[in-house]
Amino acid sequence: MSLGTFSYPLPVNEPVLSYAPGSPEKKRLKSVLAELKKQKIDVPMYIGAEEVRTGKKIAMRPPHETKHILGYFHMGDAAHVEKAIDAALKAKASWAAMPWEDRAGIFLKAADLIATKYRPYMNGTTMLGQSKNAYQAEIDSACEIIDFLKFNVHYLSEIYKQQPISGPGMHNRLEFRPLEGFVLAVTPFNFTAIGGNLPTSAAMCGNVVVWKPANTQVYSAQMFMRIMKEAGLPDGVINLVYVEGPVLGDVCFKHRDFAGVHFTGSTGVFNKMWEVIGKNMGQYRSYPRIVGETGGKDFVMVHPSADPDVVATALLRGAFEFQGQKCSAASRAYIPSNLADAVKKKLVAGVKSFKMGTVENFTNFINAVIDEKSFDKIKSYIDKAAKDKKAKIVVGGKCDKKTGYFVQPTVIETTDPHYVTMCEEIFGPVLTIYIYPEQSFEQTLELVDATSPYALTGSIISTDRAAIVLATEKLRNAAGNFYINDKPTGAVVGQQPFGGARASGTNDKAGSILNLYRWLSPRTIKETFTPPTDYRYPFLNEI
Structure with missing residues (x-):
């Protein structure tokens, strides 16, 4: 039996420890x-x-x-x-x-x-x-x-x-x-x-x-x-x-x-x-x-006004942290033709700079995927893309399970916006990019909305406010968690309540x-x- 009305005020989010060198x-x-x-x-x-x-x-x-x-x-x-x-x-x-x-x-x-x-x-x-x-x-x-x-x-x-x-x-x-x-x-x-x-x-x-x-x-x-x-x-x-x-x-x-x-x-x-x-x-x-x-097939939509450094960082983190094994992981990106070369160059450099290995070595950014079944599924998508005329491996693609289930972060470029890796959930470190004509931003928004049955997370990267407003409106039902100038991952309790609709x-x-x-x-x-x-x-x- 309660003998009073007790208060549980809004808490603050738990501080994230840095694990910096020398830290306790x-x-x-x-x-x-x-x-x-x-x-x-x-x-x-x-x-x-x-x-x-x-x-x-x-x-x-x-x-x-x-x-x-x-x-x-x-x-x-x-x-x-x-x-x-x-x-x-x-x-x-x-x-x-x-x-x-x-x-x-x-x-x-x-x-x-x-x-x-x-x-x-x-x-x-x-x-x-x-x-x-x-x-x-x-x-x-x-x-x-x-x-x-x-x-x-x-x-x-x-x-x-x-x-x-x-x-x-x-x-x-x-x-x-x-x-x-x-x-x-x-x-x-x-x-x-x-x-x-x-x-x-x-x-x-x-x-x-x-x-x-x-x-x-x-x-x-x-x-x-x-x-x-x-x-x-x-x-x-x-x-x-x-x-x-x-x-x-x-x-x-x-x-x-x-x-x-x-x-x-x-x-x-x-x-x-x-x-x-x-x-x-x-x-x-x-x-x-x-x-x-x-599930999710989470997108990053890039406007021609975007900063290539912001785009590349959002994709490298959003697609490859925890080996892409997040419901919210960026797995399809739409890059305008005017930024394509710069963004791809930065993605290649970023992936090549990743260290991959055990968790005990704190310098490793990438670790293993969860099990052999997952490894085999992810590898099958990469192997098919390497042989398909509609796709090419921009960077990554190596898979090795001799000591653990290691899949190198992989960027696939496709000429088909409905290519299988643009549509199906892979749940691994695989990002597929589609280069769209820079003048076709609004039409590409419609493509983003219609490509996947999922509607979990997505983001728009742009320095043009009108483009942000348009994307927010056009993609209203395409993601339950929508991000502006950020990766589509990392929801925080009390800040971004998490969940999506449609098949998500x-x-x-x-x-x-x-x-x-x-x-x-x-x-x-x-x-x-x-x-x-x-x-x-x-x-x-x-x-």
């Missing part, structure tokens, strides 16, 4: 990386109060050093999904009844634990498990996840404050209940912060969660789960399981108490989820919430108040102080 954070992170590599951890599933080990062990290996084993996780099956649902539903009543200030305290404590004691461990497990360099790990597995936790506490406190007006002789109030049932969170390999946010944003609202991370993200996911438990998260509120996707879906989407799914992953998988949920609607206690952020998802904007509404079910309560005792209204009388 760099020294500490290197020490933790060495510590983690010396261990072979045994990772259980976390179901209710149990640490579940099945004996079916899957090795976790750094993508950049595939001979090394970081440890093993225990693979589960349908019975473990059922057990996780049961544990969640058992915990539901007490968790939903816990006063908001006590729930909030758990997530704020977790944020502080990550900011301090566990910062190098969150970053270290992300670097080793997902092959992120120190800076990419810092902005993801430290800063963004801290921001998600703190900002969501603030946003939810603002939601709880929203109340209706009351007329004479009555009082109206609005309560924001958790959903009736359990929420399924399915998270991808590429962002540890997404792995933390999808289950906790729903749980923060009083829901109970079954969480399945990608197998290639288990190493950092288990670290986050351990932190949440240390922060005081009750058993069963979030249940962490490792199972095959179809097994998970077969159990969860047939369950009467399935209340919603919070998903980040491929468009194809999300479409299948939606189809199965639709077919099973008659089985559910209520209409499930379906929230998903899926439901645009429920992770990192904003909008997302939290999806995990709440409002109830209006009207209390009448002096109830009427006669059904008759005055209008019934003639005198």
